[in-house]
Amino acid sequence: MGVEIERKFLLAGDGWKNRVKGDTIRQGYLSADHDRVVRVRVMNQDAFITIKSSADGLFRNEWEYPIPLVDAEDMLLRLCLRPLIEKTRYRIAHEGMIWEVDEFFGENAGLLIAEIELESVNQAFSLPEWVGLEVTNDPRYYNTNLMRNPFQVWKDREG
Numbered sequence: 001m002g003v004e005i006e007r008k009f010l011l012a013g014d015g016w017k018n019r020v021k022g023d024t025i026r027q028g029y030l031s032a033d034h035d036r037v038v039r040v041r042v043m044n045q046d047a048f049i050t051i052k053s054s055a056d057g058l059f060r061n062e063w064e065y066p067i068p069l070v071d072a073e074d075m076l077l078r079l080c081l082r083p084l085i086e087k088t089r090y091r092i093a094h095e096g097m098i099w100e101v102d103e104f105f106g107e108n109a110g111l112l113i114a115e116i117e118l119e120s121v122n123q124a125f126s127l128p129e130w131v132g133l134e135v136t137n138d139p140r141y142y143n144t145n146l147m148r149n150p151f152q153v154w155k156d157r158e159g
Contacts, residue, residue: 004052004062005118008141012132016101016114022088025102028080032144039143040067040075043089047072058121058136083107083150085143094128107150113141 027041037052047069053061076084086106092099097116104111114131135141140149 002062002064004060005058005121005123006115007058007118007134007136008138009114009116009127009131010133010135011101011112011114011130013130015130016090016092016099016128020090020092020101022090022103025087025089026076026084027143028076028082028084029144029147030075030079030081032081032147037144040072040080042069042072042076045069058118081147083147085147092128095126097125099128099131104146104151107152108146109152111146111151 023043025041025043027039029037029039031038035054037050039050039052041048041050047067048064049067049072050062050064052063083106085104085108087102087104087108090101090103092101100115100117102111102113102115104113113135114128116125118125139145140154
């Protein structure tokens with residue numbers, strides 16, 4: 001069993017963009033309950049199924065397994081809740097840490113989120129100049145909620 005501890009931020013600039021090449025991600029949810037999430041993800045030509053527990057603050061349990069690409073594509077087409085999450089993920093090194101910036105498309109077009117995964121809840125890290133407002137505790141920015149309530153329909157869009 002893995003553990004996921006992550007913090008999410010909106011972007012305050014685009015100084016990150018010229019430095020990196022992104023990975024294309026399509027993902028859908030077989031289950032998006034409060035207590036459990038089951039996600040199917042295709043990243044470039046690799047596919048995974050991921051199970052996550054409900055969050056306890058910044059902490060939640062996570063299990064992820066590779067699956068055949070053809071099976072993942074079939075699940076995305078036939079079984080996953082709509083809309084799918086479509087994004088490009090960029091990985092940026094900053095002061096010994098890796099930041100992931102997700103640029104969303106489709107029904108979440110226009111949204112950019114930076115995430116950092118931590119080894120402990122209290123781990124110190126520095127913010128790059130292009131990182132802005134923290135939205136870790138704002139449930140609107142969870143991918144499952146972006147599937148239920150896409151960014152394009154928000155009346156008070158902040159991204």
